[in-house]
Amino acid sequence: MIQLEKISKYYPAGFGKTYVLRHIDLNIKEGEFISIMGPSGSGKSTLLHILGLLEEPSEGEYLFLDEPVQKLTEKKRTELHRHHIGFVFQAYHLIDELTVYENIETPLLYKGTSSSERKSRVAELLDRFNMVAKKDLFPHQLSGGQQQLVGVARAIVHNPKVIFADEPTGNLHSEQAIEIMELFQKLNQEDKVTIVQVTHSETNASYGNRIVRLKDGWLA
């Protein structure tokens, strides 16, 4: 589903370049649950952002669903993004001014889903995550774990093929972290969602079925 060939990312620095990623070759098949690990500054997040189409690589080729991403128009890329990709952040990144319900609904609005379908889909997720009673609350009225639950719900509401998660449990205590990781596992196994997560924790990585290690921008 995802193929990276000789992907590099660098920034200009003085007269030279600072490489963040070097010659990354990576293949991710549908249904995998991959953990990207490595020390701070090893390029994990950059790799995730490139995979999630938030950043563009400086060199190399990236095929997403067999389409060469670099050659796509902005519009087409947004299309791919809207239909196939979900994001989960360490800092949750919910919209403060919207309720739980509205936060989950947002990706469907951009995708152009009909109103009745949106309603049933959001209701389904609220039900599944046991958050029906909290649907009219605002993010700041929830605990961190609950906020991340909303974040996950928002990431999968539009039935993406792949979820990219950037240290999804980084701000949570261990009990909440377990809850989220179990949820990921379930999504991967029952809903066949491909998951790519960046994590520091070996425990979290153990929920997945493959680990990609980075060091100084190289695949280790």
Place this chain on the structure above:
Amino acid sequence: MFKIFFKIAARQLWQGRLYAMINVAGLAVGSAGMLFAVLYISDESSFDRFHRNSPNLYRITSTYRERGEIIRTGGTGQVQGPAFQARMPEITHYARVMGGDIYGDVRYGHNAFKLQLLFVDASFFEVFTFPLLHGDGRTALQNVNSVVITRRTALKFFNRTDVVGELLQMDADPSAMRIGKPLVVTGVAEDPPANSSVQFDILFPFEFMKVSFDDTSWLNAYLGTFVVLRPNAQPGQVIGKFNRIAGALSQTQRKDHPEASAITYGLQKMTDIHLNGQEIPNQNGESGIVNSSRPLYSYIFAGMAGFILLMASINFINIHIASSLRRAKEVGIRKATGSGTATIIVQFLGESALLIAVAMIISLLLVFLLMPAFNHLSQKTIQFSALLNVGLLGSIIGIFLMNIVCAALYPAWLVSRLSPVETLYSKIRLAGRSRMGNMLMVFQFAMAILLGIASVVFYRQMHFIRSKNLGYNPDQVVRIAIQGVRDVHQVHKRFQNELAGDPAFGAISLAGEFGNRDVVVNGQKMLANVRTVDADYLPMLEMKLLQGRNFSPAFPSDETFGVLVNEAFVKKAGITDPIGQRLMPDDYFGKQSLSILGVVGDFHFNSLKERIGPMIMPMSTHYGGGELWIKIVQNREHYAIEKLQKTFKKVLPDAVFDYAFLHDANARAYASELRWQQIITIATIVAAIICGLGLFGLAHLAISQRRRETGIRVVLGATGYDIALGFSKNFVRIIFTAILIASAAGYYLMHSWLDHFAYHAGLPWWVFVCSGAVALLLALFTVFAQALRAAAADPVKVLRSE
């Protein structure tokens, strides 16, 4: 403590310098407008206060009935003044003043100038305060041929001011001709100040005018009679005496004119005259009063300035409300560490006061720089130093305080009420969408759109006036005045001879305007405008002849028995077969009736403010008076005017060459509308800029406060367009509401303005749609440009910096 406040204030302003600049710019422009309004109003109310007698100085007014209408004017006849003073000890002095719009050619050697004449009683300088540079005011106007000239006039003629004893000539004046002596300069007066309703270049004794025009009627009202009352006199009692005395003295005259018997007298304070001129209908500015104005102008001026200042205040409030939330944390910490609400209000007010003070200084600078433009627009000669006057200094402070109260108090109060717990634990939603802010923006945009509508309507009406078919073609026609008592036919003939064969000239016609006069036709008396014309007049002006024929040299009897009339005359008189019908003009045009030769298609001989009335046109070659109307071939204007001037010098060597293109003369009727058009256009542009700046500031603020949200949305798949649309929604709602309000108000106001014109361009729906659309587009452009930029920002960076 204070030092910390100041430090915070300075750093805050620097951090929010974009918003500070928007606020200062708006308030500075608004305050400058307000200062101009104050200057305008104080100048308007300063008129005629400089007379020493002004507390006891009055003008006698007349109230009478004409054609069923009650008319109150500032005019009287020649007899009232002396008759009243002789019988009433309350009157210490009186002075009759005749003139205002009366001009005459006065000559020294071969130097002739057209001067503004005023015929006044010898007591003029005792009643009014016009200081004399040379001569004695008490005796200056005692002889029939003595005159007092102004400094300006003296410099024009003699290039110096000590000219008492010099002699001046007036060639074609009926009085001067009868007296047969030159005029002797007996005094030189200081030029009348700009805020005087009495203006003149030269003063003549009243007796001088009486030589050719002595009028003993009690029933006339054309000149101004000014009286000085004893300080203890009761104006009410004085008026009662006026009416008793006049009633007794005018008894026989009233018997002959029963329709004029209802005339009564009153008093008007000199200082009230400027804003209530009580001009005399159908009399051409002879009451001594010029430049009278209406308080309405002051109100409109102040209103517009006030609205612009209000708009700037609204920007200030909105931007402060929105950005003060950024400071919620500071307020929270202050309160948690024991600061009271009052201290916080004072702190925020202090910061605002700093900003407003800067704005005030800039506004003074603006007033200083824009003073010439303002004087040009308002037709005044106000000096910047007028602001240093104590009262006006007070108004500067007043505007400063008003700014603080209007703009700064509400945001400061709002911020001071924030609860420390909510702010410190970020439990409040800091979106800055306050209902108050929205309402203010609706009001602000409604004002701007209303001004936009007004300027479009004004522009359309002015364009309509310029392009309207007047019923004749004024292009390339020049009018040349022939002042005084001259043989106009002789002048006309000599011009025709001198210019004969010159290809630069078309027809040379003699035509005179005599105003509205009584005409008897079909057994009824009616009022008709009288204009004498000759055979060349109609073809020269391309007027349409609907029936009958034009005057013709082939019929010599046309001169004495023929007359042309316009369509409106035929309609008003109710005659079905006008050709050959007889009509009787008033005495001036002879004692025999005239026969209608032709009917001319209606043309606009007055401004488009008035409906076309009935008009009769006897032949100018038979009557005295008139001007030369000359058609000039295109592109030869420069040459033609020079040639006309030369010819004029030859034919009338000592007269003043006074000419005007018909187009310019017509435009003069709309001078005040044109001025208001300019003022409204400027106000519209300023309002649009202030609104735009405010919107820009608010959108900028909203977007910078929601950068994180924007980033999240982009990650969730939003395009720049989606983001911009999200931001615009609220603004679009506001502007739509504003368009509705402005259209309703605009429809009402513009209708009542257009009603002043008998002929107007109408008020089509698209004026409202277009004004609204422009506002909407500008607003969307402002918001979209910023939202797109925000959406284009790298979401990764935004989200990471959280």
